Amino acid sequence: MSEHPEAVILAGHVRGVDDMCTGCRAWWARLTPYPCWQVEWAISRHARTTTARFLGGAR
Numbered sequence: 001m002s003e004h005p006e007a008v009i010l011a012g013h014v015r016g017v018d019d020m021c022t023g024c025r026a027w028w029a030r031l032t033p034y035p036c037w038q039v040e041w042a043i044s045r046h047a048r049t050t051t052a053r054f055l056g057g058a059r
């Protein structure tokens, strides 16, 4: 597993030409409007991690 699952999610879940998430479609054959909940989670987690790193130094 990656040390940064949010980065993997952001790389795999991208906006398709029809504004649907290509990652959700490829993995689960599911049509999900982008950003899907996984992207939302990854973004919020990424922001929190970046903030924590900024406030508390390298972890």
Ligand SMILES: [Zn+2]
Residues within 6 Å of the ligand: 013, 021, 022, 023, 024, 025, 032, 036, 037, 038, 039
């Ligand atoms: Zn997705």
